[in-house]
Every structure is written in structure tokens, then in C-alpha cells.
Amino acid sequence: MQDFSRKTLETKELSRKFFAASFAVLLGTGAHALTLADCTRTTHISHGGQADHMDLGEGRVIWREWWSQEGTATTFVLMDCGSGEVLSARAAEENMGRRTAFDRTDDVMAVLDRHQSGARVFATFARIADDLDNVARDVMVTTQMQESCACAAAYPELRGDKMEFALAG
Numbered sequence: 001m002q003d004f005s006r007k008t009l010e011t012k013e014l015s016r017k018f019f020a021a022s023f024a025v026l027l028g029t030g031a032h033a034l035t036l037a038d039c040t041r042t043t044h045i046s047h048g049g050q051a052d053h054m055d056l057g058e059g060r061v062i063w064r065e066w067w068s069q070e071g072t073a074t075t076f077v078l079m080d081c082g083s084g085e086v087l088s089a090r091a092a093e094e095n096m097g098r099r100t101a102f103d104r105t106d107d108v109m110a111v112l113d114r115h116q117s118g119a120r121v122f123a124t125f126a127r128i129a130d131d132l133d134n135v136a137r138d139v140m141v142t143t144q145m146q147e148s149c150a151c152a153a154a155y156p157e158l159r160g161d162k163m164e165f166a167l168a169g
Helices: 003-029 104-118 125-132 149-154
Strands: 041-044 046-059 062-070 072-080 087-094 137-143
Touching: 046 149, 062 104, 062 149, 072 104, 087 104, 087 125, 104 125, 125 137
Parallel strands: none
Antiparallel strands: 041 046, 046 062, 062 072, 072 087, 087 137
């Protein structure tokens, strides 16, 4: 009887130590998982940033980049988290150098929505870029070798060889 009680006490003590150690590790590692909401932030002191991050499914994310110093600009960025392919398109700008002001945000959103609502096999970045060329400025398709915040939040398993994203601060 006494042996059983001692073993029970030892087991309880071991469990308590394990729980305390696990809890300390959990607190120490900052076990907070990155979310798309965490990606909304200022990236250039007081005058530029990223917002409205969305998971489009099948490894794709989109967000809006903004700029507001001496002029304003809005650019939409679509990224394939697996390949690192990025499509960016300026939807609006005002007082950004010598170019005339424009706001085609609704038109850009309509193109993006149309491609998103169809079969993904047809929504290639090249096709989307061709359609955006008719309504947006500075349409570019590039490949990034660094994981974006939105990809880190929505598809961390697709990072592959890309440099891992980390929030500054």
C-alpha cells in the first residue's frame, strides 16, 4: 500500500514538473501563430504599408499596398505562395510625380474577382496581367525568393526554399 502511494506521489510530482516545463517553453517561444490580421501594418514609417490580406485558396493570397506621403497610391499584390510568383498592379494614384491622377480600383477589383471566380487553371498570372494592363498601371509579374507575411500566415507549409518571413519588432 505504501509503495503505491509513493509511486502515485512521484507520478504527480513528475506530471507537475512536466506541465511547468512545457508551460515555460510555450511562453518562451511565443507560440502565437501568425494570422492574416497580423500582416496589416505600416512598412514605411507613417507613410506606407500593407492591408486587407486575404487567402484566395489553393496557395494564393492577395493584399493591398498603400502609400501616402506627398501623394497617394494603391497597389494590389497577388502571390502564389508555392512558386513565389507575384503579380502587382497599381489601381490608383494621385500626385505621384508627373503622371496624371487616376483611380481604377473598382475596375482592378472586377478583373481580380472575375479571375478568382473562374477555374484556377485559367487564372494564370499572365492572363490576369493581360486583363489588368487595360485598367491598371505598372502591372508586373515577378518571382520572390522571400516568403510574404500573408503566405507565412495562410500557407507556411508552402515556403519551400524561400527566406522565411518574420515580423519586425
